[in-house]
Amino acid sequence: MQTQSLWEHTLTFFPQFLATLKEHASPDATVAVVGASDGKFVLPLAAAGYRVIAIERDPLALHGGEVHLPGDISAHAMGLIDRLKIEELQDRVQVLEEDFLQVEPLDMLCDAVWTSCSWHYSANHHCPLAEFVTRMQLLVRGGGLFGAEFMMPVEPRHHMIEHYTSPEKLSRHFTSDWRVLLTLRTGEFTERAHLGQLRDHTHRMGLLFAARTPNISHLYGKKD
Numbered sequence: 001m002q003t004q005s006l007w008e009h010t011l012t013f014f015p016q017f018l019a020t021l022k023e024h025a026s027p028d029a030t031v032a033v034v035g036a037s038d039g040k041f042v043l044p045l046a047a048a049g050y051r052v053i054a055i056e057r058d059p060l061a062l063h064g065g066e067v068h069l070p071g072d073i074s075a076h077a078m079g080l081i082d083r084l085k086i087e088e089l090q091d092r093v094q095v096l097e098e099d100f101l102q103v104e105p106l107d108m109l110c111d112a113v114w115t116s117c118s119w120h121y122s123a124n125h126h127c128p129l130a131e132f133v134t135r136m137q138l139l140v141r142g143g144g145l146f147g148a149e150f151m152m153p154v155e156p157r158h159h160m161i162e163h164y165t166s167p168e169k170l171s172r173h174f175t176s177d178w179r180v181l182l183t184l185r186t187g188e189f190t191e192r193a194h195l196g197q198l199r200d201h202t203h204r205m206g207l208l209f210a211a212r213t214p215n216i217s218h219l220y221g222k223k224d
């Protein structure tokens with residue numbers, strides 16, 4: 001790639017998601033990325049041949065602009081849209097500049113949905129975590145894949161906010177028509193300063209992959 005995400009160096013389990021996606025979906029499957037930011041995951045998915053629906057509420061992440069970086073550095077950051085043009089991937093990606101909690105239901109189901117450390121943002125705290133998770137689940141077709149990595153509580157204040165969750169608590173949102181494939185939690189680790197967190201800081205992350213039960217009603221001549 002000629003361009004780089006501002007989030008390039010933060011810890012992610014996206015390679016595991018990509019490997020699971022290859023097992024569950026066709027090479028030209030459609031993947032929704034919720035909280036797409038400047039494309040750390042959108043670009044590799046599109047470059048791998050997937051169609052991507054990128055949902056992001058922050059205009060700076062999409063269109064670029066001045067950002068404040070560690071070391072008291074101000075710089076012009078490229079947004080997702082310019083990165084897609086430079087990498088010639090824009091034809092594979094539909095960008096929705098919207099708050100995911102407000103977005104109208106898509107008129108299609110996706111083969112997979114992925115989010116990375118998005119729902120703990122304070123702008124989402126007015127809404128129960130269950131709504132964020134249910135909205136993601138509703139994007140996924142029968143047989144499709146759900147993947148989320150998320151912040152777990154570290155500081156005392158995090159324990160008061162349900163959006164800092166755990167794999168165990170999150171698993172409770174995956175009932176009869178879902179099969180949880182993988183959960184994982186890290187210990188506390190130090191992440192180097194980055195956009196939005198200008199000092200080195202401590203995180204703990206969780207991961208959950210789940211597959212939606214294939215819809216077999218058509219085999220019995222029933223309508224959905």
Ligand SMILES: C[S@@+](CC[C@H](N)C(=O)[O-])C[C@H]1O[C@@H](n2cnc3c(N)ncnc32)[C@H](O)[C@@H]1O
Nearest residue numbers: 007035037040056057058099100101116118121
């Ligand atoms: C931590 S950042 C993305 C960083 C990500 N870990 C990565 O490496 O690219 C999470 C993104 O989710 C977005 N986000 C959070 N809540 C959202 C919502 N309700 N609708 C759309 N985007 C949202 C934020 O604006 C932010 O760009």
